Amino acid sequence: MTLENIKSEVEAKVxxxxxxxxxxxxxxxxxxxxxxxxxAVAIAAFMRDAxxxxxxxxxxxxxxxxxxxxxxxxxxxxxxxxxxxxxxxxVRKSQTVGHLEVVYHLYSMEKKHGPVILRMRTEDRAEKVxxxxxxxxxxxxxxxxxxxxxxxxxVFDGHPDLRRILMWDGFKDHPMRKDYVxxxxxxxxxxxxxxxxxxxxxxxxxxxxx
Amino acid sequence: xxxxxxxxxILPKSRADGGEGQFLEVSMGPQHPSTHGVFRMDVVxxxxxxVKLKPVFGYLHRxxxxxxxxxxxxxxxxxxxxxxxxxSLTNNWAYALAVEKLAGIQVPERAEYIRIITAxxxxxxxxxxxxxxxxxxxxxxGTPLMYAxxxxxxxxxxxxxxxxxxxxxxxxxxxxxxxxxxxxxLDHAKKFVATLPRFLDEFERLLASNxxxxxxxxxxxxxxxxxxxxxxxxxxVLRASGVNYDVRKVDKYGIYDRFAFKIPMGEHGDTYxxxxxxxxxxxxxxxxxxxxxxxIPEGPIVDPKTRIRGFKPKPGEAYGRxxxxxxxxxxxxxxxxxxxxxxxxxxxxSLMNLTVLEQLCIGRNVADVVVILGSIxxxxxxxxx
Numbered sequence: 001m002t003l004e005n006i007k008s009e010v011e012a013k014v015x016x017x018x019x020x021x022x023x024x025x026x027x028x029x030x031x032x033x034x035x036x037x038x039x040a041v042a043i044a045a046f047m048r049d050a051x052x053x054x055x056x057x058x059x060x061x062x063x064x065x066x067x068x069x070x071x072x073x074x075x076x077x078x079x080x081x082x083x084x085x086x087x088x089x090x091v092r093k094s095q096t097v098g099h100l101e102v103v104y105h106l107y108s109m110e111k112k113h114g115p116v117i118l119r120m121r122t123e124d125r126a127e128k129v130x131x132x133x134x135x136x137x138x139x140x141x142x143x144x145x146x147x148x149x150x151x152x153x154x155v156f157d158g159h160p161d162l163r164r165i166l167m168w169d170g171f172k173d174h175p176m177r178k179d180y181v182x183x184x185x186x187x188x189x190x191x192x193x194x195x196x197x198x199x200x201x202x203x204x205x206x207x208x209x210x
Numbered sequence: 211x212x213x214x215x216x217x218x219x220i221l222p223k224s225r226a227d228g229g230e231g232q233f234l235e236v237s238m239g240p241q242h243p244s245t246h247g248v249f250r251m252d253v254v255x256x257x258x259x260x261v262k263l264k265p266v267f268g269y270l271h272r273x274x275x276x277x278x279x280x281x282x283x284x285x286x287x288x289x290x291x292x293x294x295x296x297x298s299l300t301n302n303w304a305y306a307l308a309v310e311k312l313a314g315i316q317v318p319e320r321a322e323y324i325r326i327i328t329a330x331x332x333x334x335x336x337x338x339x340x341x342x343x344x345x346x347x348x349x350x351x352g353t354p355l356m357y358a359x360x361x362x363x364x365x366x367x368x369x370x371x372x373x374x375x376x377x378x379x380x381x382x383x384x385x386x387x388x389x390x391x392x393x394x395x396l397d398h399a400k401k402f403v404a405t406l407p408r409f410l411d412e413f414e415r416l417l418a419s420n421x422x423x424x425x426x427x428x429x430x431x432x433x434x435x436x437x438x439x440x441x442x443x444x445x446x447v448l449r450a451s452g453v454n455y456d457v458r459k460v461d462k463y464g465i466y467d468r469f470a471f472k473i474p475m476g477e478h479g480d481t482y483x484x485x486x487x488x489x490x491x492x493x494x495x496x497x498x499x500x501x502x503x504x505x506i507p508e509g510p511i512v513d514p515k516t517r518i519r520g521f522k523p524k525p526g527e528a529y530g531r532x533x534x535x536x537x538x539x540x541x542x543x544x545x546x547x548x549x550x551x552x553x554x555x556x557x558x559x560s561l562m563n564l565t566v567l568e569q570l571c572i573g574r575n576v577a578d579v580v581v582i583l584g585s586i587x588x589x590x591x592x593x594x595x
Contacts, residue, residue, distance in 0.1 A: 026526020026545065027314025056439050057455075060529065060540050060557040105529055105542070105557075109439050109455045115529060140442025143565055151273075166268040166594060175273055 003031055006053065006116065013050075014042045022119060032103070032117035037131050040120055041158070044137040047106065047116070055106040055116060058138035063148040065178045067125065068098030097124045100154055102131055104141070122154065125177075133159035151176035233261060236576075240269055244347050244580040247590030251567075251579065258575045263568045270594035278554035283309055283384070283521055286554065291378040293556060294592040296336050299328040299369070300534040302382035307463060308530030308541035309384045313523040315516055321386035322465045323506040327399065328369070328381065329532075330495040330502070334406070335362040336535035337446075337488040337495075338413070340587050344485060345417065347584040348426050354416060361409050364402055371395060384521070386512030396503060403499050410492060427482035431570040431582035434479060441569075442562045445537025447586055450487045451479035457533035464532075468505075469498045484585040522549050536560055536587050556595055560588040 007019050017039035022032045035043050047055045072093045079088045100122045107114030122129040133156035135141045145156045146165040153174035156162055164171065173180055239250035248269035254262035274293070278286040290305045291298035303325055310317065317325075339362055342355030366376040371392055373379040381388050417423055433443070438451040448455060456473045458466045474490035476483030525547045531540035537559025544553035563586050570586075571579050 024526050026312050026524055026528055028311040028526065028528035028530075030311075030528060058442055059531070059538060060542055060555070062542055062553075062555040062557075064544060064553045103542070105540070109453060112455075112460050117529070138442065139437070139440045139565060140562055142441075143561055151275075164268075166271040166273075168268070176276055 001053070001113065003033060003116070006047075007033060009050075009053075010043055010046060013046050014039050017043055019043075030115065030117060032119050034119045034121065037120050037122075040118075040132045040134065041137065044104075044118070044134045047118075048137055052111075054108045054110045055114065057107045057109045057114075058104055058134070058140045059107050059115070060103075060105040061134075061141050061144035061148065062103050063152040063154060063176065064101040064103065065125070065152060065176065066098050066101060067178045068096040070095055099123065100125055100129060100152055102148060102154060104134065127153060128155050129153070130155045130157055132157050133162075135159050150174070153177065238576075238579065240266075245583065246343070246588055247593075249588070249590055249593070251583075253576070253579070255576065260571045260574055260576065260579065263571045263579070265564055265567055267564075267590065267593050270590045272595070274595040275554050275556065279550060279552070282549050283523070283551060284518065286551075287382070288378065288380040290556075291380055292591055293558065293595065294534065294536060294539075294560070294589045295377055296339065296589055297332045297535050298377055298379045299332045299373075299381055300532060300539065302379065303329055303464075304530060304532045304534065304539040305541050306382040306384055307532055308528055308543050309523070311530045312526065312528035312543050312545055313384065313521075315385040316513055317386055317464075318510045318513060319465070319507055320390075320509040321511045323502050324387050324391065324511065325382065325464055326466070326469075327499060327502050327506070328372070328379075330498050331365050331368065331399075333535040334492050334495045334499075335365045336587075337492050338362060340584075341413070341417075341485060341488060344581070344584040345423065347580045348422060350422070354413070357409075357413055357416065361406065368395070368399055368402065371398075383512055383516075383518070385516035386510070388512075390511050396506065399499075400503050403496060403503065406496055407493075410489070410496075414489060423485075424482070426578075426581055427485060427585070428480060429478070430481045430574065430578050431585065432478060432480045433566060433570055437566060437569060438479070441565045443537070443566055444559050444562065445533070445535070445587075446487045446491060447484055447537065447563050449473065450476035450483040452477055457531055457538055461531065463530075469501050471497050481581055481585040520549065522547060527553075531557070534559055536589070536592075537563055556592075558592040558595065560586075560590075561593045564588060564593065 003021055007021060011017060011019060018036045020034040022034050024031045047053050070093055072091050074089050075092050076087050077090045078085055102120045104118040106116045120131055122131060131154055133145055135145060136158060143165060145159055146162060148154050149156060149162055150164045150167055151174055234255045236253045236255055237250055238253050239245040240248045250266040252264040252266055253260060274289060287302060287305060290301040293301050338358035342358035345354040369379055370376045372395060373381040433451045435451050435453055438448050439453060452475055454473060454475060459473060471494045474487050474494065476487050523545045525545055527544040529540055529542045531538050539559055540557035542555040543551050546552040570582050
């Protein structure tokens with residue numbers, strides 16, 4: 001059962017879905033299948049129930065943050081230099097949006113095969129980005145999707161109980177995002193020193209005291 | 211004095227029995243010996259019966275995964291010890307396996323044998339201690355636990371003479387192990403393993419057909435096959451429900467395909483089966499240990515081609531998993547070609563096994579929650595990460 005077979009089969013069974021095989025260059029050779037969020041639940045249910053696939057066990061669910069990158073490209077532009085039109089190379093910088101990714105590792109306990117890896121992408125890295133929850137298909141995704149919601153800020157639509165799981169309820173940010181900044185806080189350290197004290201001093205000037 | 215036949219009813223008749231009683235919300239934990247760590251359950255009670263139960267955790271959360279992103283690959287190895295601090299050697303192995311998959315590293319034969327010996331010793335002491343704690347939860351104050359700890363002590367001594375630490379071993383390396391077996395270690399281990407069947411017989415005789423154990427565990431917290439698979443439960447808890455799934459047999463990682471051992475399975479999926487499966491698994495671990503200690507070859511313990519310093523795997527990703535004593539322990543690594551992992555994810559078995567806790571407890575008494583939780587075998591270092 002190769003990934004190509006699974007892809008063509010899913011495409012036949014779930015009309016309108018867009019699948020893409022993501023190659024993995026590492027020696028592990030674990031290639032994955034990118035699915036579109038709109039059909040995710042149908043695809044997952046098919047993969048769980050199909051007689052010969054039977055991916056009844058969703059082992060690992062996790063998020064990955066891919067922040068936007070700055071891309072610089074050289075563009076040739078015509079410009080007036082000293083009154084003469086000349087072709088000049090210019091560097092243009094653009095910023096990609098970036099995205100969050102959710103990865104599901106599927107195995108089959110019945111057929112004893114796997115893993116097949118499913119990935120879903122969000123469109124951007126906004127504070128609240130939405131993806132469909134697969135907890136209705138595999139209950140094992142329950143706590144793990146809550147964890148991704150907690151640490152990455154992906155809102156899973158259709159999750160039965162989407163609350164923070166590791167951080168406390170009043171916590172605001174999403175610590176696993178790559179651009180997360182630790183709070184300017186030094187009180188956790190019983191005897192603050194060096195780096196921490198320095199940060200605390202900066203904190204004081206910002207606050208306008210001393 | 212009240213006659214023993216007269217039932218005392220202080221609480222109003224419960225709703226389930228057609229009364230007007232109110233639900234009572236109780237927070238079990240986080241500071242309670244029966245919760246096996248800093249763990250809390252929000253329980254809604256109808257009289258003595260559980261109506262709703264929500265596990266609350268995160269008290270030990272230190273964002274291990276984020277810290278690992280700022281460490282080199284090797285730098286995270288000591289940190290994996292702190293996940294499931296009862297089984298640091300299997301944690302090491304799971305992480306080493308994931309990195310070996312990511313970078314395509316081969317492990318020499320002697321190192322594979324050492325890994326299996328240490329992993330099975332770890333499994334043995336984990337299960338023995340777990341059964342001790344489980345009976346402790348049922349009120350058998352100390353005796354089975356002390357019996358288990360007596361053997362665990364010797365196993366930890368063996369670990370100490372091998373790795374230098376009793377619990378935080380930090381022993382596996384990518385492509386092998388850190389140090390070779392010290393002189394005389396194998397003879398020590400052989401002699402000790404030969405005494406373990408006697409301990410198991412004694413342990414079994416101590417508890418088997420004990421009236422309290424039977425009454426408290428049989429038929430309590432029944433986990434169905436379908437729910438166990440769907441909820442991603444792994445390890446002895448899964449096999450107690452009658453699902454034949456052991457990563458040692460399915461993936462044949464390391465050199466597990468060379469050893470003859472059986473996978474014990476339960477029939478009912480209740481707490482008693484979970485206890486029994488562990489007891490039988492310990493015997494199978496001894497089986498593997500005897501074969502491994504006999505066959506271990508001489509040779510290098512680490513692949514000489516592996517770079518320790520400046521280790522930078524090519525971009526890509528890998529998911530490596532092993533059968534840890536508590537279930538499937540997986541590490542998912544994404545490399546971007548630098549010396550630190552871009553993404554480092556632990557799939558902790560204890561956390562996933564907790565998913566079914568509410569379904570197991572609903573309809574049972576408060577006292578049963580303690581026993582059911584004990585039989586699931588959680589370690590908070592791993593649940594919270």
